[in-house]
Amino acid sequence: MAQSPTSRGQSARASLLTVDDDPAVSRAIARDLRRRYGEDYRIVRAESGDAALEALKELRLRGEEVAVILADHRMPRMTGIEFLEQAMDLFPYARRVLVTAYADTDAAIDAINLVDLDHYLLKPWDPPEEKLFPVIDEQLRAWSAAERHPVAETKLVGHRWSARSSAVREFLARNQVPYRWFSSESSDARALFTAADLDDPELPVVVTPAGDVLVAPSDADLAERVGLVTRPSADFYDLIVVGGGPAGLSAALYGASEGLRTVLVERIATGGQAGQSSRIENYLGFPDGVSGAQLTERARRQALKFGAELVTTRDAVGLDVNGSARSVRFADGSTLDAQTVILAAGVSYRRLDGPRLDAMAGRGLYYGSALTNVAACAGQDVYVVGGANSAGQAALALAREARSVTLLVRGPSLTQSMSAYLIEQVEAHPRVRVRTSTVVAEACGDGHLEGLVLRDVTTDATTTVPCGWVFVFIGAVPRTDWLGDVVVRDRYGFVPTGPDLLQDGAAPPGWPLDRPPYHLESSVPGVFAAGDVRAESAKRVASAVGEGAMAVMLAHRYLEQL
Template sequence: MAEAVDAARTVILTVDDDPAVSRAVARDLRRRYGDRYRVVRAESGESALEALRELKLRGSHVAVLLADYRMPRMNGVEFLEQALDLFPGARRVLLTAYSDTGAAIDAINVVDLDHYLLKPWSPPEEKLYPVVDDLLDAWRVTDGKDAGIAKVVGHRWSARSSQIREFLARNQVPYRWYSSDEPEGARLLAAAGEDGLRLPLVVTADGGTLVEPDERELADRVGLSTTPEADFYDLVVVGGGPAGLGAAVYGASEGLRTVLVEREATGGQAGQSSRIENYLGFPDGVSGAQLTDRARRQATKFGAELLTARQVTGLEVRGAARTVRFSDGTEVSAHCVILATGVSYRRLDVAGVDDLTGRGVYYGSALTETPSCQGQDVYIVGGANSAGQAAMFLSRSARSVTLLVRGPSAPATRSHSLLQRIEEPPVVWVRTDTVVDAVHGTDHLEKLTLRNTATGETETVETQWMFVFIGAAPLTDWLDGTVQRDARGFVCTGPDLSPDGRPPAGWTLDRLPYHLETSVPGVFAAGDVRAESAKRVASAVGEGAMAVMLVHRYLEQS
């Protein structure tokens, strides 16, 4: 049996079937954390789960779970899988022998393992405590906020309510959703002195209220950083997708004072993906949210500042400084700037779509809406990888998922493995040569008019859910007149700026631009926003890292 638990303190739980090892792990943990955390010890997966159930009933928090891999009846991975149902936010560590490292690596994908420790872990000051310190820090940021969580009250088919929920979810701010016509939603509105005419209402974790907040106001109140700590940095990274996060990690880890500025939420389009299956090191795939969370934590661990809900509207060259202007008139400057603003989904240009966006029509995965799709007929517009991944994700609960592909077949860019799996679920259907001609509905989506591009025939189908993935475009108008772009708005860099071996117009240095450098010295571009980039998560991360290397080279020669 596990030791008795104390509901008044946050728990670190360790389980090992070897009594000597179990006592040794608990001893080392108590020595370091006993004054701040309750260390609970168990000698089997079953008794550890019993302890966790008791902790759950008492309302206790569990911050870290350390489980031995080789246990009879229930091994460490099996225990962690069941423990996730009780405390999904607890950080997970597998204790394993060197011969079992393969199983530990597999567990990274099975239970989203945070770390694995090899036996012996001595000295704990070098091998155990640094790992647990990092995990406790991460838990406190994401799941251990003592003040509770935010509450959002809104109308089911309100576009603004959907935007607020998506903003909080993508920024990993825990919240609970209440419809305004539900009893609890009505009670919260009454407590806030609101009649429900102005929605959404956000009740912050400290009990404050916000009515129809914008992203900047909301970010400030829920604890996200929106204001830079300094006026001047070594490096400003604009955009928080994979390329921007990669640049922030490498910039900060290599000693550059780095600030990352993001308009909405870190992760970009990749952060909205239900599953990324071709990223190196994750053979079973990883969700965009998981990958983004790890990258955020890694960047802040090295000292990078991450600013959220800041709209960048301009870039200026002021001598040796590169200045980024914000929409509120403030600005921040640095020696170098990396543009990593990525791309945004193109809008569907059909009758009625604008009025119903956020009310049944969504761009991208909109993962906060997918639970409501259970048992529903869902339509996805697009045929590339992102659309296919969304179809696979939604097929778990929807009654049917129909992919609408404009061409006669799936795009050549879709991965072969994904194409094969889409054909497997009986609820997924692919309609080629099909486009959406119109959307219909009053306060929410009710019907779609579909047209066969080969025959011209039209058909009306009933649905409340349509997700759009029809390609992407860069949002780079704010760079007009400063940085050279191609006809589609993508930023030109390196050899593309000087195909004839001559420097671009306005170039002031006696060398040609570096590979990822733009037409402005000291300003670089990485990821999807860059012209002729590979448009893949791995390549975006790689370009972010490469851009930092070129930043160093630029600074050394300046």
């Protein structure tokens, strides 16, 4: 049982949470904490991991902060380490302390890596003035000095059928910016318009926690106003990572941890396609699965911890070779120079081709974006286009709220592109059905999506179905057009590397070095490719993470030879 954070009638104070399954120990540590810190912090205690998680969720929903979490290691059903691993997703900036017996110090040391543990406290902690309070004092000082995201919410006023409103909503969600959505037709929206002296403004309208009002902002303006980093701190780096998917985040993390001055530049938000996955269940180390957003946020925090810079809303438009320097040009006219570059921009979903389909993008038809619309699809009949893992994960996520989800697959079955474990889940779900050998031929509707024309690829017969929601997860188009002729690409736009560049065992034409290209090196020395953008890549999260780390190792080898 957890002591409710609302039951004490206190507000606006950060909390110290303690969890121990022994009621006597739980009361004792809470008593000591309250005696020393009760005037400045709310003390919340729980007697199980589940109860503690419920208390943390309540605090998170109320927009409050948690400064320190103390968890006993030996608890039934959920160990202290398992609890802290889940707690860090709710309050990533809370300091984490594991309370353990002397015999469990090895587990505590392991937890330093697993849950980024800040300290472990040995039982017994008597006298608290010598063993407990100095530890908590140190953690509170570190928590107070740390830079934390503001809890206050951004307000977003838009319309369901406004494509730009949908894009801004997705931008905020993927960048982990807390926001609240208001329909432009609601009384709350009208009150905001009145307060901001706006009369029938262009949508969307964004009100930041500081009270700034942005009318139809660009991604760059929005990012800057809600506290995202949009400008690099320097002009020259050891390593530029282009793209913030699993490969890019891995490269940034390992580059920074190994001492390279590293900057990651991302067009929209970190995570890539994997960041939009509702649940990844075949990634090593997560037996119960992990959402793409959780995995991305952990990787992002980890990269920042080691000193990497993460810069958003930077759209790369060109790559230049200037002697030993590699220059990345951006859409705003700025450039960034480095000795090495890792291309990890990933792929985008292929667009549907047919009458009125482009016009419906953001107006009922969405490329990716399933997770931000799950609640809005409650009680609706939803269609998902695609037969790979991302489509299957989206279908299962939407089926939690939708009345029905129909998966449209061009091929004769799911076995060609979807993992076996996911096929079993899709086929077993009572609200998900699979329609094979089917493509979307046309969209129907006036101003927003109202129906789809479906075509059977084997018989060419068409049927029209009513539809207000369709999510598209088809194909893989690499984001490499901006490379032009500087870097060799294959006919599909992917970047060949290493052995794939060799011709009869020799280096490619124009290769300036005596050695052949390294395994992940492109046709330009010092420019590497990792993840989905690389030709012949495995198109899996685990392989992308591995390639990001390997690319950094090869970049080190390249730098040593300069």
